[in-house]
Amino acid sequence: MIATFPISKPLDLRMRIVDFANEIYSEELMDEMKPLWERHKKELEAYEEMELAPDLSLFKACEAAKILRIYTIRKENRLIGYNIFLVTRDPHFKGYLIANQDLVFIEVSERKGMVGYQFMKWCDNELKHEGIQVIFQRINVNHDHGALLKRLGYKPIDVVYRRNLNV
Numbered sequence: 001m002i003a004t005f006p007i008s009k010p011l012d013l014r015m016r017i018v019d020f021a022n023e024i025y026s027e028e029l030m031d032e033m034k035p036l037w038e039r040h041k042k043e044l045e046a047y048e049e050m051e052l053a054p055d056l057s058l059f060k061a062c063e064a065a066k067i068l069r070i071y072t073i074r075k076e077n078r079l080i081g082y083n084i085f086l087v088t089r090d091p092h093f094k095g096y097l098i099a100n101q102d103l104v105f106i107e108v109s110e111r112k113g114m115v116g117y118q119f120m121k122w123c124d125n126e127l128k129h130e131g132i133q134v135i136f137q138r139i140n141v142n143h144d145h146g147a148l149l150k151r152l153g154y155k156p157i158d159v160v161y162r163r164n165l166n167v
Contacts, residue, residue, distance in 0.1 A: 018115060019074045020122045025063035030056050032079050040105040043143055062086060069099065071123045073106060081106035083123045087132060098134045099127050120152055
């Protein structure tokens with residue numbers, strides 16, 4: 001069974017009931033996420049030459065180390081999105097607890113209205129309540145949601161380049 005920590009009540013966003021939850025790693029949850037990961041990879045396009053093969057043992061190890069945060073969004077108990085973070089101490093600024101977003105995705109058909117904004121805001125509040133001081137969000141150049149992050153108070157700080165040495 002998946003352990004969840006739901007918000008106090010579902011959000012009714014334009015007649016679309018959704019639930020946000022902080023979930024712990026489980027094989028069942030990973031199995032539920034796999035179809036979304038496939039759709040997510042196709043949407044991003046930047047990783048076409050790489051085979052999607054999530055290292056579930058790494059996710060499990062991160063959960064055991066208490067650094068993994070998996071936030072989900074569900075509609076009628078069906079997983080429609082996720083926001084995954086790794087929480088660590090900042091190696092450059094001693095004393096800061098930071099959250100680095102690993103993956104964020106919401107089904108295309110569910111992105112209408114304020115669902116994405118409310119979900120991201122809820123995730124930020126969850127992280128803040130546990131003492132995280134700084135959150136880093138990643139944006140893929142093929143799917144830029146920077147305007148949403150700016151509305152939430154984020155500021156762009158870095159540009160990341162990738163080079164695949166296997167090609």
